[in-house]
Amino acid sequence: MNKPVTNTMTRTRAFLTVFLKEVKENLRDRRTIISAFLTGPLLGPLILVMMLNVTLNRQFDKAEKPLPVPVIGAAHAPNLINALKASGIVPKAPIGDPELAVRKQDADVVLRISPDYADAWRKGEAVQVELIYDSSQRDANAAVERVTQVVETYARQQGAMRLVARGLSPSTAWPVVAARRDQATAQARAALMFSILPYFFVLTIFVGGMYLAIDLTAGERERQSLEPLFANPVPRWKILAGKLAAICTFSAASLLISLLAFSVVGRFIPTEKLGMELDLGPRFGGQVLLLMVPLIALLAALQSMVAAFAKSYREAQTYLSLLMFVPVLPSILLSTMPVKAQGWMYAVPLLGQHLGIMQLLRGDGLTPQQAGLCLAGSVAAALVAVLATARLYQSERLAISG
Amino acid sequence: MAIKGRTALRIGAVVIGLAALGWKNFHPASSVPASDVADTATTSAPVDHPSTPVVPPTWKLGSLTLTPCELGQPNSGLSTAAWCAPFEVPENRDDPHSRKIALKLAVIRSSAQVASKDMLVMLAGGPGQAATESWPGVSAALQPLTAHRHVVLLDQRGTGGSHPLTCKDEGEGTEGGSEDIDASADRQKQETLRCLKQLEDHADPRYYTTTIAAQDLEDVRKALGSPTFDLVGVSYGTRMAQQYAMRYPQAVRSLVLDGVVPNELVLGEDFARNLDDALKLQFAQCTANEACRKRFSDPYQTLYQLRDALRANPHKVSFRDPQNYQTVQRTLSEYSLASVVRMFAYSPLTAALLPLSIDAAAHGDVGPLLGQAKLLSGDLSDTMNGGMQLSVICSEDADLLTSREEDAHTILGTRMVDTLRTTCAVWPKGSRPADFHEPLKTDTPALLFSGQLDPVTPPRYGEQVAKNLPNSRHFVLTGQGHNVINAGCAPQLVKHFIEDLNPKALDATCLKRLQVTPTFIDFNGATP
Numbered sequence: 001m002n003k004p005v006t007n008t009m010t011r012t013r014a015f016l017t018v019f020l021k022e023v024k025e026n027l028r029d030r031r032t033i034i035s036a037f038l039t040g041p042l043l044g045p046l047i048l049v050m051m052l053n054v055t056l057n058r059q060f061d062k063a064e065k066p067l068p069v070p071v072i073g074a075a076h077a078p079n080l081i082n083a084l085k086a087s088g089i090v091p092k093a094p095i096g097d098p099e100l101a102v103r104k105q106d107a108d109v110v111l112r113i114s115p116d117y118a119d120a121w122r123k124g125e126a127v128q129v130e131l132i133y134d135s136s137q138r139d140a141n142a143a144v145e146r147v148t149q150v151v152e153t154y155a156r157q158q159g160a161m162r163l164v165a166r167g168l169s170p171s172t173a174w175p176v177v178a179a180r181r182d183q184a185t186a187q188a189r190a191a192l193m194f195s196i197l198p199y200f201f202v203l204t205i206f207v208g209g210m211y212l213a214i215d216l217t218a219g220e221r222e223r224q225s226l227e228p229l230f231a232n233p234v235p236r237w238k239i240l241a242g243k244l245a246a247i248c249t250f251s252a253a254s255l256l257i258s259l260l261a262f263s264v265v266g267r268f269i270p271t272e273k274l275g276m277e278l279d280l281g282p283r284f285g286g287q288v289l290l291l292m293v294p295l296i297a298l299l300a301a302l303q304s305m306v307a308a309f310a311k312s313y314r315e316a317q318t319y320l321s322l323l324m325f326v327p328v329l330p331s332i333l334l335s336t337m338p339v340k341a342q343g344w345m346y347a348v349p350l351l352g353q354h355l356g357i358m359q360l361l362r363g364d365g366l367t368p369q370q371a372g373l374c375l376a377g378s379v380a381a382a383l384v385a386v387l388a389t390a391r392l393y394q395s396e397r398l399a400i401s402g
Numbered sequence: 403m404a405i406k407g408r409t410a411l412r413i414g415a416v417v418i419g420l421a422a423l424g425w426k427n428f429h430p431a432s433s434v435p436a437s438d439v440a441d442t443a444t445t446s447a448p449v450d451h452p453s454t455p456v457v458p459p460t461w462k463l464g465s466l467t468l469t470p471c472e473l474g475q476p477n478s479g480l481s482t483a484a485w486c487a488p489f490e491v492p493e494n495r496d497d498p499h500s501r502k503i504a505l506k507l508a509v510i511r512s513s514a515q516v517a518s519k520d521m522l523v524m525l526a527g528g529p530g531q532a533a534t535e536s537w538p539g540v541s542a543a544l545q546p547l548t549a550h551r552h553v554v555l556l557d558q559r560g561t562g563g564s565h566p567l568t569c570k571d572e573g574e575g576t577e578g579g580s581e582d583i584d585a586s587a588d589r590q591k592q593e594t595l596r597c598l599k600q601l602e603d604h605a606d607p608r609y610y611t612t613t614i615a616a617q618d619l620e621d622v623r624k625a626l627g628s629p630t631f632d633l634v635g636v637s638y639g640t641r642m643a644q645q646y647a648m649r650y651p652q653a654v655r656s657l658v659l660d661g662v663v664p665n666e667l668v669l670g671e672d673f674a675r676n677l678d679d680a681l682k683l684q685f686a687q688c689t690a691n692e693a694c695r696k697r698f699s700d701p702y703q704t705l706y707q708l709r710d711a712l713r714a715n716p717h718k719v720s721f722r723d724p725q726n727y728q729t730v731q732r733t734l735s736e737y738s739l740a741s742v743v744r745m746f747a748y749s750p751l752t753a754a755l756l757p758l759s760i761d762a763a764a765h766g767d768v769g770p771l772l773g774q775a776k777l778l779s780g781d782l783s784d785t786m787n788g789g790m791q792l793s794v795i796c797s798e799d800a801d802l803l804t805s806r807e808e809d810a811h812t813i814l815g816t817r818m819v820d821t822l823r824t825t826c827a828v829w830p831k832g833s834r835p836a837d838f839h840e841p842l843k844t845d846t847p848a849l850l851f852s853g854q855l856d857p858v859t860p861p862r863y864g865e866q867v868a869k870n871l872p873n874s875r876h877f878v879l880t881g882q883g884h885n886v887i888n889a890g891c892a893p894q895l896v897k898h899f900i901e902d903l904n905p906k907a908l909d910a911t912c913l914k915r916l917q918v919t920p921t922f923i924d925f926n927g928a929t930p
Contacts, residue, residue, distance in 0.1 A: 078929065085915060118929075161751060164752070164777065165770060165925050169725045172724075
C-alpha cells in the first residue's frame with residue numbers, strides 16, 4: 001500500500017491535495033469507514049436505547065405484574081394475605097429453606113408469618129412478619145420494596161382503623177406529614193438519566209477521527225511513507241493542515257450521523273412512562289453541533305499529537321485508547337457528583353460542552369454568554385493544540401521511523 | 403520507550419488536572435433556587451443570579467396569568483402546591499353589569515415541558531364541596547396523568563373560595579351538622595330565614611345553580627385558551643359533568659364519572675332506599691363470616707333495635723372528642739343515629755366498623771359511635787357548603803321531590819326529604835332549563851365507576867347513564883362504597899382511558915383483585 005506522491009502537487013494546492021488524498025484513501029479503508037460511520041456514531045444511541053428500554057420496561061413490568069411470593073404460615077393471617085392479593089402479590093406455597101432459596105435466587109423474597117400472629121393481633125400487641133431476601137441480588141430489591149410497602153400500608157391502615165374504632169382520630173398518631181414539592185421539570189428528570197449523553201458525542205468525534213489520526217502519522221511512519229512526503233517542497237504545516245482537515249471531516253461526519261441517530265432513536269425511548277420529555281430533535285442537534293465544532297479540531301490535534309509519539313500503528317492505538325478516557329472524566333464526574341455550574345466552567349473544553357448539552361437536555365436552553373464562553377474556551381484550546389502539533393511536526397525526528 | 407513514558411506522563415497530568423478541577427467544584431455545590439426552575443415557561447432569566455430580588459414567578463396560560471399558591475384542606479394543616487389566577491364572573495349572567503363575584507381558580511401544573519392540549523377538570527361532589535379542597539381526595543388517582551396534563555380546579559360558585567354561601571351558626575354550640583336534623587320544621591324554617599338574612603347583602607342565592615356554574619366553567623375554558631376538557635366528576639360532580647357535556651359538547655374530550663348521578667334522578671328521592679339497600683348488603687357480609695356472625699349475630703336487627711330504643715327515649719350522653727379529647731355532651735336521638743349510620747356507609751373502611759359501634763352503643767357505650775360521627779360529620783360540615791347545596795337542590799330537584807310512604811320504616815325515614823322540602827319552601831329558587839332532567843346522549847368517550855355498596859349512588863344509576871353513552875364502559879367495584887376512583891387499579895384504568903380514549907379496549911381484569919373489607923369484630927380489628 002504505497003502512497004504515490006503526485007507530481008501535480010503545487011505549493012498553493014498542497015493543503016487541498018493532502019486533504020483530498022487522505023479523505024479518498026481512508027474512504028477506501030473498511031476499518032476506518034466502519035468505525036467512523038457505523039460503530040462510532042451508532043453504538044451510543046443503540047446502547048442507550050437498549051439499556052433504557054430494558055431497564056424501564058423491566059421496572060414497569062415488575063410494578064404492574066402480579067408478584068409471586070412464597071408465604072410461610074399463611075394460615076395464621078388470612079386477612080393479611082387477602083390484602084396482599086388485592087395489591088397484586090400472589091401468595092405461593094411455602095418453601096422448606098427460604099434462606100437458601102433467596103440466596104439461590106429461586107425466590108426474590110419470602111414472607112414468613114409468625115405462629116403468634118393471630119394471638120398478638122387479637123390482644124392488640126405488635127407482631128412482625130419476616131421478609132427473607134438477599135439484598136445482593138439486585139433483581140430482588142424491587143420485589144422487596146413492593147412487599148414491604150404493601151405490608152406497611154396494610155399495617156398503617158389497620159392501625160388507623162383501630163384508633164377510629166375506639167372513637168379517636170388517626171391524626172393523633174400521625175401529626176406531621178412531609179409534603180414534597182418537587183420542582184424538577186419532566187425534562188430535568190430525564191436529563192438526570194441522560195447525563196452520559198454528552199460523553200457519547202465526544203466519544204463519537206474521537207472514534208470517528210481515531211483511525212485517520214493513527215494512520216496519518218504513526219501509520220505512515222510505519223510504512224515509511226512519511227519521509228518522502230516531508231521531502232516535498234511543501235511547508236510541513238500545510239501537510240499537517242490537510243491531514244487535520246481530513247481527521248476533522250471524518251469526526252464531523254461521525255458526529256452528524258450520531259446526532260441523526262439520536263434524533264431518530266430518541267422517539268423509541270419510553271421516557272413518557274416516567275413522565276419525562278426528551279427532545280433530541282433537529283434544534284437540539286444543531287445546537288450540539290455548534291458547541292462541538294471547536295472540540296472536533298481540538299481532538300483531531302490531540303490525537304495526531306499523541307499518535308505522533310508512537311513508533312508503530314499498535315502503539316498509537318494504545319496511546320489513543322488511553323487518551324479516550326480523558327473526555328469521559330467531566331461526564332463521569334458530573335453525573336456522579338452534582339455540581340452547580342459556575343460561569344467559568346463553560347470556558348473549560350469538554351466540561352463546557354458537557355454542561356451546555358446537559359442544559360439543552362434539561363430544556364433550560366443556553367444563554368449566548370454561556371455558548372460564547374464554551375466556544376471561546378474550546379477554540380483557544382484547539383488553537384494551542386494545533387500549534388503544539390505543528391511544532392511537533394517541525395521536528396525532524398517525526399519523519400524517521402523505527 | 404522514552405517517548406512512551408513521556409506520553410503516559412502527560413496523559414496522567416491531564417487526567418489529574420481534570421480530576422482536581424472536578425473535585426474543586428463539588429465543594430461550592432448548592433442547589434439551584436427553586437424559583438429559577440419553576441418559571442422556565444415564561445422568563446428566560448439566566449440560572450445564575452441568586453442576588454436578584456425574588457420576583458414571584460408567573461405563568462401565562464391562555465389569557466390568564468397565574469401565580470403559585472397553596473390549596474389548603476379543611477380540617478388539616480395540609481396543603482397542595484398549585485397555580486392560581488383571579489377570575490371574575492357576573493353573579494347574574496343575564497345582566498353583565500350585575501355584581502361581580504370572584505371565583506377561585508387553580509391549576510395543578512403538569513411537569514411536562516409541553517403539556518397535552520387537553521386538560522383535566524375535577525368536578526367536586528356535594529353539591530357544596532369545593533374542587534380545590536376536594537382535590538387531595540382524588541389527586542392520588544389522577545397523579546399519573548399530571549405527567550402530561552394540567553388539572554383545572556374551579557371552586558363552583560357558592561363553594562370554597564368562590565363567593566361561598568356560608569351561614570354562621572349563632573352560638574347554639576351544635577356538634578356537627580347532624581344536630582340540625584333533629585330540629586322541628588318551624589325551627590328549620592327560622593334557621594333558613596336567618597341564613598338568608600346573613601346572605602342578602604352579598605349574594606343572591608338564585609344564581610348558584612348547576613346550569614349557571616357550567617357557564618362559569620365554559621368562561622374559564624375560553625380564558626385558558628380553549629383547551630378541550632377531560633371531566634372527572636365525583637358524585638354530584640358527575641351531574642355537573644353531564645350538564646356541561648350537554649351544553650358544550652365540543653368542549654369535552656372525555657368523561658370520567660365516579661358515583662354517577664343520572665340527570666333523570668331527582669336528587670334526594672332515593673336516599674332512604676339506597677342507604678337501606680347498602681346497609682343490608684354490608685351487614686350480609688358480616689353474617690356470612692362465621693367469626694362476625696358469632697360476635698354480632700344480626701347487626702341489621704341490632705341497628706333497628708337501637709333505633710327503636712332511641713325513638714322511645716332520646717337522651718343526653720357524654721363522650722370524648724376524638725381530636726382534642728375533651729368530654730362533650732350531646733343528645734342521641736334516632737335522627738342523629740340515622741345521619742351517623744349514613745355517613746359510615748360511604749366508605750367500606752368505616753362501614754366495617756358499623757356492627758361493632760352499633761353493638762357498643764346498644765350496650766350503652768356510645769363513645770366509639772359518637773366519636774366516629776364527630777370525625778365524619780366534622781369533616782363533612784366543614785367541607786360542605788349548605789347554602790349552595792340548597793340553591794342547587796331547591797332550584798333543580800326540590801319541586802319534583804315527594805315523600806315516599808315505603809321509606810318511613812327505613813333507618814333514614816322521610817326525614818331528609820321532609821327537611822329539604824321545608825327549607826326549599828323558603829329558599830329562593832333559580833330557573834332550570836326545560837331539558838335539565840333529560841339523559842345525556844353523546845358519543846364522547848366515557849368511563850363510569852360505581853361502588854357495589856354505595857349508599858348514595860348505587861350501581862344501577864351508573865347503568866342508567868351508560869345506557870345512553872354508546873362509547874362508554876361502566877365498572878362496578880366489589881366491596882366499595884361512594885367515591886371509588888382511588889380503589890385498586892381504578893387509577894390505572896382512568897389513566898389508560900384518558901390517554902387512549904378507547905373504553906371498549908380497556909383491560910379491567912385487575913379490578914377483580916378488589917376485595918370486601920372484613921368487618922371489625924372487636925377493637926383490634928377483623929380476624930387477623
